[in-house]
Amino acid sequence: MGRADGNGRLVSSPGANDAGTGILHVDMDAFYAAVEVLDDPSLLDKALIIGAPDARSVVSSASYEARRFGVRAAMPVGQAMRLCPHAVVVPPRMARYLEVSAQVMRVFSEFTPLVEPLSIDEAFLDVRGARRLWGSPGTIAFLLKRRMLESTGLACSVGVASTKHVAKMASTISKPDGVLIVAGADTAAFLAPRSVRTMWGVGPKSAEALEGRGIHTIADVLETPVDVLNRALGGAMGERVWQLARGLDAREIVTTRIEKSIGHEETFLNDVSDVEFLRGELLRLADKVAKRLRDGGFEARTVAIKVRFADFTMVSRSQTLGEPSAVGQRIGQAARDLLGGLDLQQAVRLIGVRAENLIPAGTAALALWDPDEEWRKVEDALDGAAARFGGGAVTRAAFVGRRDRATGGRGEADAVRRDRERERDRGRDRGTDAGGAPDGPGPGGAA
DNA sequence: TCTGGGGTCCTCGGGCGG
């Protein structure tokens, strides 16, 4: 596997046993901070905190020098400065990080086309098919590190394993600037002694729930019946932890990802009680969301708002639009309607707008397509003969289904139901404009 | 000391139609 260096870091040497592996997890080291050093070498070896200087911002990233003083990501900048008063605070430059991220991803793709970006600075790579070109997975890990440094000037850490979950854990343990190879046969021994908190997907809440039952390590999980895990964590999660603890993780590398939502949110410097101001902010955020929808070629079927109050309690409300939209005014109006339904006794700390249930722009027009008419054409053309299509009988339902798949709707049944709900809402909301449903057929609604 | 912003995925209850 590897040797420990005394700081909890565990690394492998070139030539370590990599039998049974094929998945790499590559994670850039202190990415934002490293990019800042790259662009300004005078910051080298300095304690560096990436975060906006305003009162309510948190640390986005910190150099390892700052981490030595206890500075961590997501910590309030003020607190970080108390821990490390000599640190240099640099506001984040997302555009620059995205630029470097593209270079990083290009290096990944030199080794395999099977790259699954996880975030701006990390990815899974499936190198099982790259052996003849580059060598074994362990060899590729070391080659990739060298190539990354030559090409971008940045260091990364690499986990090599038989599954995504173990590769991810391995890269974390090898940080910074390490490689950790966990051969297939070593997986159980690698996992057993580690804290449940090191499992990917087990956060503070789940860890607390497990530890409250005396389950501290992955070895403890192995001795726990799955129904106990299910009770502690909830059905699917318990099952997953049970499997991951056994090294079972069938997830493949997913190279394409479709965006599912686009949102913007903002924390105010001071809590806000002025409802008119909040309504204005919603419109501004909705415009930003709408622009991104249009840039990405999307329309949103659902608009959601999120409000965090001064006491940090959070509520969200969402509404399905009568027709999908990428228009700021329409999204903003829906967001304002949703805000109108909230009890705003308390001042608001954060407000956000999110577009959900995205569909490709233009497909909403298909909602106006009449499947009955299309079906009549088929009947005419075939003159009643039994038609076959894609291995199944052609039915009118197939046309309805095709339309609904294209528009993301779920058919006439839903459209009828939504119409009824809208009628009911109209009755309930008479005299106010909050929660008012827009006109027009629902997504997938009958023409 | 006082907790960002961008996301994803999951659960759960309710409603609905087949």
Add this chain to the structure above:
DNA sequence: TCTGCCGCCCGAGGACCC
């Protein structure tokens, strides 16, 4: 005609990740 079951979607909320 009524009822139960099932699958699906919606909406709210929570946990998690970087």
